[in-house]
Amino acid sequence: MKYVDIRDLPPCSLSPQCLRLIDDLDMPTATTASERLAYIEDLQDERHLRQLRSHVPNCPTCSTLLAEARRMRIQQRMMLYYYMVANEREVPATSSSIIEAIRRESEKAAVSETGSSETQARSARAPLPAVAYGTVPIPLHSRSPHRRRIFQNMLTLATVVAVILAAVGLLNRFMAHPANTASTNQSSHPGQTSNPAAPLNNDDWNSALIGLTVLSAGVVSSLNFYGYDTGSGRMTTLVSSTQTYLTVTMEGVSQDGQHLLFDETTPDQQKTYNVYSRAHNVLKVYQVVAHQGGNAIWMDTTHFLVQTIGGGVQELNAQTGLIQQKWALQAGSLTFYRQPFLYFTGAKNLESGALYRANLAQANPIPQRITNSLPDTHYWLSIDGTTIFYANRGSSSERGIYAVGSDGSHLRMLRKGSGIPIGYADDNSLMVMDQVENKFRVVKLGTTPGAPEKVVLADAAPGAVSLCGLPVQTAMTKVCDQNIELAPYGHGLLLNAYYPNGANALLYDNLHTGASHIIRSLPTGTGVQLPGWSKMSLSPAA
Amino acid sequence: MKALDDESQLTIAACQGSVEAFETLVLHYEPRIRRMLYSLTQDSQLTQDLCQETFLAAYRALPRMKGEELHFAPWLYRIALNQLRSEWRRRKHVTWVPFSPPQGYGDDAFDEPGEDYLECPEHFEEQVGQRDLIQRVLARLPEASVACLLLDAEGFSYREIAETLQDSLSAIRSRLSRARQAFQQLYTKLEQEGR
Numbered sequence: 001m002k003y004v005d006i007r008d009l010p011p012c013s014l015s016p017q018c019l020r021l022i023d024d025l026d027m028p029t030a031t032t033a034s035e036r037l038a039y040i041e042d043l044q045d046e047r048h049l050r051q052l053r054s055h056v057p058n059c060p061t062c063s064t065l066l067a068e069a070r071r072m073r074i075q076q077r078m079m080l081y082y083y084m085v086a087n088e089r090e091v092p093a094t095s096s097s098i099i100e101a102i103r104r105e106s107e108k109a110a111v112s113e114t115g116s117s118e119t120q121a122r123s124a125r126a127p128l129p130a131v132a133y134g135t136v137p138i139p140l141h142s143r144s145p146h147r148r149r150i151f152q153n154m155l156t157l158a159t160v161v162a163v164i165l166a167a168v169g170l171l172n173r174f175m176a177h178p179a180n181t182a183s184t185n186q187s188s189h190p191g192q193t194s195n196p197a198a199p200l201n202n203d204d205w206n207s208a209l210i211g212l213t214v215l216s217a218g219v220v221s222s223l224n225f226y227g228y229d230t231g232s233g234r235m236t237t238l239v240s241s242t243q244t245y246l247t248v249t250m251e252g253v254s255q256d257g258q259h260l261l262f263d264e265t266t267p268d269q270q271k272t273y274n275v276y277s278r279a280h281n282v283l284k285v286y287q288v289v290a291h292q293g294g295n296a297i298w299m300d301t302t303h304f305l306v307q308t309i310g311g312g313v314q315e316l317n318a319q320t321g322l323i324q325q326k327w328a329l330q331a332g333s334l335t336f337y338r339q340p341f342l343y344f345t346g347a348k349n350l351e352s353g354a355l356y357r358a359n360l361a362q363a364n365p366i367p368q369r370i371t372n373s374l375p376d377t378h379y380w381l382s383i384d385g386t387t388i389f390y391a392n393r394g395s396s397s398e399r400g401i402y403a404v405g406s407d408g409s410h411l412r413m414l415r416k417g418s419g420i421p422i423g424y425a426d427d428n429s430l431m432v433m434d435q436v437e438n439k440f441r442v443v444k445l446g447t448t449p450g451a452p453e454k455v456v457l458a459d460a461a462p463g464a465v466s467l468c469g470l471p472v473q474t475a476m477t478k479v480c481d482q483n484i485e486l487a488p489y490g491h492g493l494l495l496n497a498y499y500p501n502g503a504n505a506l507l508y509d510n511l512h513t514g515a516s517h518i519i520r521s522l523p524t525g526t527g528v529q530l531p532g533w534s535k536m537s538l539s540p541a542a
Numbered sequence: 543m544k545a546l547d548d549e550s551q552l553t554i555a556a557c558q559g560s561v562e563a564f565e566t567l568v569l570h571y572e573p574r575i576r577r578m579l580y581s582l583t584q585d586s587q588l589t590q591d592l593c594q595e596t597f598l599a600a601y602r603a604l605p606r607m608k609g610e611e612l613h614f615a616p617w618l619y620r621i622a623l624n625q626l627r628s629e630w631r632r633r634k635h636v637t638w639v640p641f642s643p644p645q646g647y648g649d650d651a652f653d654e655p656g657e658d659y660l661e662c663p664e665h666f667e668e669q670v671g672q673r674d675l676i677q678r679v680l681a682r683l684p685e686a687s688v689a690c691l692l693l694d695a696e697g698f699s700y701r702e703i704a705e706t707l708q709d710s711l712s713a714i715r716s717r718l719s720r721a722r723q724a725f726q727q728l729y730t731k732l733e734q735e736g737r
Contacts, residue, residue, distance in 0.1 A: 019723070083676045091589045226591070
């Protein structure tokens with residue numbers, strides 16, 4: 001085809017209009033009524049169009065210009081279309097999760113319309129959700145059918161609220177604060193802790209927090225923190241960044257369920273501790289040189305503890321970042337706090353990997369060893385604070401779940417096998433995840449020695465082959481603490497599961513109904529952190 | 543845009559509460575919405591979130607719509623783009639977090655549809671598939687222009703684009719024309735820089 005250079009042609013004042021109305025010019029003149037209406041909408045454009053239809057055939061400039069513009073339009077459309085098609089393949093499909101969410105919402109609406117008293121009763125009997133990452137639930141009162149009447153009676157509820165709020169000040173002093181660390185393997189597992197507010201608003205512990213990071217060339221190239229609402233099945237973005245970080249760690253959720261503590265390390269080796277809340281978004285609280293800052297755990301709803309190199313352990317105000325107190329403790333990683341004791345794993349002169357505790361009420365506390373060195377073990381403090389649970393994977397004694405007094409006394413094996421503790425049920429009994437015949441089971445241990453255990457869910461991750469990562473060896477451990485997040489009071493379970501085809505996905509198991517939902521399939525190279533559950537409201541208005 | 547054969551019936555049924563009808567629409571449009579959103583965000587996680595929020599928002603709004611009058615595709619894309627804009631607005635309040643809404647030169651830089659952009663028409667040959675370059679070009683264009691180009695590439699008519707972007711037909715004609723030229727200029731420039 002002969003190509004005519006536009007610069008060789010005389011200029012035409014109508015050329016810009018030709019380009020602007022090219023699609024209209026190319027539309028057949030015998031258009032449908034609705035298309036004609038489109039032209040009439042803008043009389044000036046219609047006038048231009050009429051003018052161009054008679055002008056273009058006689059104008060070599062406009063004719064050439066239009067011919068080239070058409071060619072460019074086709075090429076652009078084709079490029080952009082294939083670009084989008086390629087992009088479509090970059091993102092896992094969401095149809096199934098959308099359809100699932102819609103069905104759930106539809107069923108919910110149907111139930112709500114019927115106003116079934118049975119449903120209301122079932123809802124009221126739902127166990128209390130437990131707490132956030134790093135805490136141990138301490139029920140303030142027993143949960144009974146009477147609670148239904150409490151919730152139905154605002155006056156009674158107000159009274160209960162007042163009483164419990166009065167008790168909060170006292171109970172705060174007796175709470176434990178387990179820590180989380182997806183980034184280190186010696187810290188305690190994100191779990192459930194006592195939360196004085198939890199029994200009041202047990203139904204509010206319904207959002208699981210999830211951190212997804214995209215790893216590229218060994219650094220975090222983007223991060224997103226989400227809240228997963230178990231009621232609606234929706235994931236809401238809480239924090240998002242495309243800044244490059246060396247590491248990002250979600251440390252844990254405060255006892256009131258409203259604050260997330262996380263830290264990030266930038267390539268210039270600055271480590272920043274941040275507090276996220278729905279009300280205030282991200283608040284930078286404290287910054288140190290990266291190699292000097294360790295993990296952090298909540299102490300109470302307004303203070304947290306940070307392990308620092310050289311500075312020992314510091315207590316910081318979560319709003320102001322001011323250092324309140326310091327203790328010269330040689331901690332490898334902070335595990336949990338229960339007034340007045342801080343539990344931590346040893347470092348330097350202390351036995352590495354062993355669990356210690358120190359009385360922070362003292363200015364110079366002397367560490368007291370609780371366990372022998374147990375690398376890669378997550379510790380759990382019992383609801384009443386008297387016992388510590390952990391799994392021994394066979395490194396130093398027989399494989400199984402052990403219990404030891406929080407002062408280091410009375411060590412005993414609770415259960416043989418490969419299971420690991422994952423949290424507590426609504427009756428405060430220990431919940432365990434194990435693998436039997438390629439299925440991941442959730443098991444509730446008896447509350448008294450010798451009491452039978454109960455399988456709560458026989459297949460927590462249908463079809464999955466691992467809860468750790470893609471199994472490269474058959475003997476590889478397939479149940480990992482950091483990919484399991486049991487809801488407070490054991491009403492639900494969030495998992496990061498791996499499948500035989502190499503895919504991995506986030507799953508939510510409703511432990512009451514036994515239903516299992518895939519809530520998000522994850523692209524390769526996505527890092528997952530499950531720091532705990534929260535009370536954060538995830539409604540759009542929040 | 544090429545719609546489903548029975549899209550009108552499906553839309554009416556969905557408005558009347560048929561979950562099955564809506565699911566059919568989800569299956570048809572989810573990949574399209576996903577690729578549009580990812581093309582605008584380059585963020586897989588955000589795209590998945592917005593996809594889900596878009597369809598849930600649509601599902602919740604359907605009972606209030608008149609199925610006979612509803613143009614489902616433009617309406618759905620409008621919801622998706624609104625979700626995206628809300629997300630970008632929301633992120634602006636998180637001061638420490640850098641985020642990447644399209645940053646560009648603005649429409650003004652390309653206001654006059656010149657003729658010189660056709661100087662080297664042949665260089666568009668053999669360029670299809672150069673995703674990185676296209677991505678860089680789109681990242682420099684205003685969001686509305688990118689949306690126009692992508693909707694046009696999806697087969698939307700002017701009217702459908704106008705309906706989606708809630709703008710006048712005249713404005714869409716101008717914007718799309720400028721966007722095409724801007725795209726071409728940037729593409730040429732970046733491609734030459736990359737050589």
